[in-house]
Amino acid sequence: MTGAPGDAPGSVLGGVLAIAVAQGHGVVLDETGAVVVPPAPLAALVEQVRALEASRRPRWVWWRARETARPLVEAGVHLARCWDVGEVHRLLAGGAAADPGSAWAWTHRLDPGAQPVASEPDLFAFGTDVPAQDPEALTTPEGYLRPDAVASTWQAAPQAGPHRLVDWARAALHVARAQQALVTEAPQPGSAGGSRRDPRRLLGTALSESAAALLCVELEVGGLPVDRQAVTELITAAAGPRPRDEAEAIGIRARRDQAVLAHVPGRERTDLRNPLQVKDLLATVGVHVDNTRKWTLAAHRGSHPVVEALLTWRKAERIATTYGWHWLDQHVGPDDRLRGEWTACDGGAGRMTAASGLHNLPAELRPAVAAASGHVLVRADLGQIEPRVLAAVARDAAFAEATQADDLYSPVGTELGVERPVAKVAVLAAMYGQTSGSAGEALKRLDRAYPTAMAYLHRAYDAGVRGDPVVTWGGRLVPMWQGELSEGQRSARGRFARNAVIQGAAAELFKAWAATVRAGGRPLGAEIVLCLHDELLVHVPAEHADAAVALVHRSLDEAARRWTGTDRVRFVADVSVVRRWSEAKG
DNA sequence: GATTTCACGTA
């Protein structure tokens, strides 16, 4: 394993430059902590960073991409490689915390729960939670990083503020070094489930998670291209025309409601947005349900016309409230790009998250996601990612053999002596714990045919039931919630743990893939515009479409080999060139 | 005003 793309072997943190940005200023230090770029206003810093990127191609070390890289990305600077202290902290410590104080505390083996709390920076220069002390001190007497370390100095002494950035960058470098030492020493906090943290894999994950953090900043700044004309038509169809004022909005809403209420004379005053009232309403027409959820109502479609009307209303109401005019105005910029906040890693198993509806855009609206003129979207879906990941992380040779097929459920079915759909249900049941289907007999055969893969899942489940943390293939610690739990709750924790080692590992491979595409797409002008768990959307000039398709495939091979450490498990991507996201679903 | 519940979209 050689880490992120472009790395020379053995030069993990070599060629490091530490950078910090705050209050419109920034500094750059070399790996010894010596000042390379003294405190400078942002505009000047941007030019220096651009030059350093070109001449040294460093690995940039920063506390968090969101604060440090964002202004650089906004200025159009491309940064190839980084070490994101916050993201590496998430990987090593588990959980969602990625702030400097937590990372500092963890590498200094301090209890993160006892950290001083940040005070409001605009009230007093020094909050009551930070003991009065040397205002220049970066840490509290207990050894914690002062949460107001930079902001307070700036407020107390504006002239001294920029110089304080040097200390701040030096602290980031210090923590990054400590993290790297811990990574390469491969500590094993919680070796539950038989999992140990392999130093080389952990290092590779640290680099690809860092790359993902930077990619998230680029996704936020760049946004997702949208066809305004198309999205306007789609919203109009679902939510009605854009209201000119509040009165018109109320009228449109009332007309939408009326389509349902017309079916139930005498109950026109029912609030359709109140589940209890809807339940009452249904009871009066002889439809008795425990809840008013879509799949519950769907079973009563034939009972009364109001049910169908209600289901139609729900769909329209969904678009109107969540993806309507307000959403369009709020999240789609004048440049026709849909923007939302991105997180490289959630608090659980490690998937990327996105706000502004980027990760749950209804299929109806997807035709509106379209390439800008002269461009195309290269759409790439990983096929059957989770069972393939299972084969890799469990090191199951027999199951790995099945991944050679484009459709791995076919050879698995043959091996089990069952039809392909039965094999699929059995594999999914094994990974997710589904029991509603009748996978019983096939599950037993699965245990006999692929004992290594199944044992991996059983171990994770058992660890979860016990409350022990699990560790993903790439080395992410996934803590379990604690406390006195009922048997049912312990089982739920077991299912969570079993899911976490698969979903989390898939997320790691995905991010390694995305980072590789990002690096390789640079000469093509290719821009990753959406990451959706197992799907990538790449926006690229039309003349480079074929090259981008090849890049996506090649990057998957590279990332998979690097991440799995073997070429015996095959990963496949369905890749198509489209103008609109809705086209050519794989 | 903040948190919980219900509902539903995506993978």
Place this chain on the structure above:
DNA sequence: CGTACGTGAAATCC
């Protein structure tokens, strides 16, 4: 007793 996420409206808690 699949898992996870983000969002909005209403109910509920303080």
